[in-house]
Amino acid sequence: MTAATIGLVIGWILTIFIGVLAVMILIKIFTGDIDLNYIISDENGWASLSRFQFLIFTFVVAMSLFYLILARTPPEYPAIPKEILALLGISGGSYVVSKGIQSSRDVSMTEADNPPEVKDPKVTNTPIVGDKAEVQSQSEKPKPNGPQPAP
């Protein structure tokens, strides 16, 4: 068996593995077993603009890279211009600074006895532990940033 044949066999095994994995992930997302409900939410349950922006850029850069890699024969990784790195850096830096400001605000509000509003988690069809009753009891736990009940 030549090296080229071995390479081809390994290539097909990997391709089939990636394909099966992709289909399984998509099916699990579609049926709700992989829960995307809070994919862009922050720790208080509100949708986060920074995370949403990250999501958009992740898709755009991934699709662009993939498109250009496969546009060449043989496939080849394209060079990445510095403007794109700057764009991702600005986006990432903005996310970090934004989180810093928000954490600082949350801490000062909690210290002032006025903790930030926390949204109740929505019960989804993702089994966290065991059956539905246990999932329900998970959602009824005290809010992490909220006021604790007096003893």
Place this chain on the structure above:
Amino acid sequence: MSTLAIVLRYEVLFLLLALAALVGYRMLTQQINVTGLLMDKTSGRAISPGRVQMLMSSIGLAAYYLFLVLDTKDTSRLPDLPNELVVAFGASQGVYLLGKLYGRFATTLGLASPKVRERAKPKEGKTNQ
């Protein structure tokens, strides 16, 4: 080898497009939580202008770049983005962050509106832990 490359090409293309479509559809039907995406958390306003402009600039830039990629002739590198757009995007992020910083310190510096000051007051019946 060429058959393998073609299969892999359509496989990954399918995965990326299906994932993007699924996430987009779930956002539009609110199966992905988008509550408060444009809300000003400090003042409680339903729409924050800083957030709206940042959302618009992000989506606009992302769409523009996708069109650049689809339109490019040189496939050896990702297409260059005009410097002006990068600066504009940085300014958009700066405006958003300054707005957030202002909201953070407005009450402390006495610049906040009466409504915001009211929200910042400790709620009645609470004691220090």
